[in-house]
Amino acid sequence: SAVISQKPSRDICQRGTSLTIQCQVDSQVTMMFWYRQQPGQSLTLIATANQGSEATYESGFVIDKFPISRPNLTFSTLTVSNMSPEDSSIYLCSVLGGVSSYNEQFFGPGTRLTVL
Amino acid sequence: GDSVTQMEGPVTLSEEAFLTINCTYTATGYPSLFWYVQYPGEGLQLLLKATKADDKGSNKGFEATYRKETTSFHLEKGSVQVSDSAVYFCALSEWGGSEKLVFGKGTKLTVNP
Numbered sequence: 001s002a003v004i005s006q007k008p009s010r011d012i013c014q015r016g017t018s019l020t021i022q023c024q025v026d027s028q029v030t031m032m033f034w035y036r037q038q039p040g041q042s043l044t045l046i047a048t049a050n051q052g053s054e055a056t057y058e059s060g061f062v063i064d065k066f067p068i069s070r071p072n073l074t075f076s077t078l079t080v081s082n083m084s085p086e087d088s089s090i091y092l093c094s095v096l097g098g099v100s101s102y103n104e105q106f107f108g109p110g111t112r113l114t115v116l
Numbered sequence: 117g118d119s120v121t122q123m124e125g126p127v128t129l130s131e132e133a134f135l136t137i138n139c140t141y142t143a144t145g146y147p148s149l150f151w152y153v154q155y156p157g158e159g160l161q162l163l164l165k166a167t168k169a170d171d172k173g174s175n176k177g178f179e180a181t182y183r184k185e186t187t188s189f190h191l192e193k194g195s196v197q198v199s200d201s202a203v204y205f206c207a208l209s210e211w212g213g214s215e216k217l218v219f220g221k222g223t224k225l226t227v228n229p
Binding site: 104 | 148150152158159160161162165167205209215216217218219220221222
């Protein structure tokens with residue numbers, strides 16, 4: 001399974017500011033995903049990020065609010081822009097497994113964001 | 117669209133009790149089914165999966181069988197331990213499509229000694 005790290009692990013931010021979350025994988029992967037887990041809720045997909053193409057956003061999520069970069073096969077960033085308290089969540093990146101685990105997703109430890 | 121419905125929690129059991137967490141799904145295609153677990157203070161981990169009808173996924177004493185006729189993937193364990201206390205998420209993905217995971221709302225399990 002892939003080993004995934006995220007930075008920062010947590011942050012407390014003021015409303016109106018932006019935060020960029022980094023996701024690093026220990027192997028090259030084609031597909032990376034960004035999810036949001038609001039307090040006490042399930043996980044919701046924000047977008048799918050493939051290297052070399054624009055991210056694909058789910059309904060209810062827009063690029064201006066959640067810009068994503070995918071500069072190579074091991075790294076991605078998610079920015080939460082112009083934050084409000086409603087953006088307080090855990091943000092998780094995940095990757096699709098390789099040949100031996102072809103349809104499994106492996107998750108990073110998450111970034112816990114609190115917006116005041 | 118695709119959706120997953122799992123039983124509401126929280127669930128509280130005594131050690132060595134039998135566990136069932138119900139999960140049903142709606143999908144347009146032929147999904148793969150997963151159970152993920154989130155231990156307190158930790159990230160999300162894959163617990164088990166099944167990719168076709170009648171497949172049984174198993175891990176750490178947990179089992180779930182892919183039932184296409186009832187569109188279900190119930191999680192079971194014969195004898196729970198305190199260390200099983202966690203939040204359990206049922207999920208599906210449609211391979212060959214977007215590969216995105218669609219999650220249920222999660223069921224919090226607490227096992228008391």
